[in-house]
Amino acid sequence: MRPVDRLDIENSYSTYKSYLKSLIESFGQFCSYCERPDKMDVEHVVPKSKEAGLEVEWTNLLLGCSRCNRDFKKDKNDRREGYLWPDTDNTFHAFTYEETGRVFANPELDNAARQAAENLKVLVKLDDGLEVQKTLNLGRRAEFRRANLIKDQFANGYIDIEGIMIMLDRVSYWSVWMTVFADVPEVKACLLDSDCFPNTATHYFKEEG
Ligand SMILES: [Zn+2]
Known part of the structure; x- marks a missing residue:
């Protein structure tokens, strides 16, 4: 899950839909x-009610x-505490994305953080469990295949970095690409570039080079 930096904005609106x-x-x-x-909804981290x-x-x-937003999270959480969130936590490190399309809380986390990651995963049903035919897991599995194919093409010189940049416009699962290209610094830099993915919280990725 892509972690983001929240910049201050000047506008304040009287209806939440205006923030879209x-x-x-x-x-x-x-x-x-x-x-x-x-199609995006304005999502309230803590339910507006x-x-x-x-x-x-x-x-x-x-x-x-x-x-x-509507099918799973709804207003099931009372507060931010007890969960990790993409605007306040390193939610990329919090999960491991597997080629099967499944997602797990990162076993390297301490107990409290792992539980908080697990709570978020359940809250938005980030993993469809063994029902692999369901939307997310199947979509991520297909995206792994696509990203691995591009990785091979890049390694063999059939596509250059400009070609990959253009392709990133259509990337549905940022974390899948970050996982596949973890050892390819040039492509990772594109995935962290604000022109492709605005305001990713890049400070979490600095020491990885
Ligand atoms: Zn969603």
């Missing part, structure tokens, strides 16, 4: 949880596809 444009400009048109480029003002509080807003 600012959110898309800030984070790109990708679901903050599943990373698919879909929990406290007055949360509805239009910029720091409480992310982007959610209808699957993550």
Whole structure:
């Protein structure tokens, strides 16, 4: 799950739907949880019903596809605590993405962080379990195949970095590409480039070079 930096914005609106444009400009048109480029809702991290003002509080807003936002997360969490979030935590390190399309909480995390990662995974159903025919796991599995193919082509000189940059416009699962290209610094740099994916929290990736 791509971690993002939240920049301050100057606008403040009286209805939360007015923030959609600012959110898309800030984070790109990708679901903050599943990373698919879909039709986006303004997603409230803490449900807007929990406290007055949360509805239009910029720091409480992310982007959610209808699957993550409406079908699964809904208003099931009372608070931020107990979960990891892409605007405050390193949610890439928090999960391991496997070629089968499955996602697991990173076993390297300490117990509290692993539980918080697991809680977020369950909250938005980031992993479809063994129902591999379901949307997310199957989509990620296909994206692994595509990214691995491009990786081979890049290694053999059939595609250059400009070609990959153009292709990144259509990447649905940023974390899959980050996993596949973990050992290819030139491509990783593109995935962290704000022109392709706005405001990724790149400070988490600095020491990895
Ligand atoms: Zn989603």
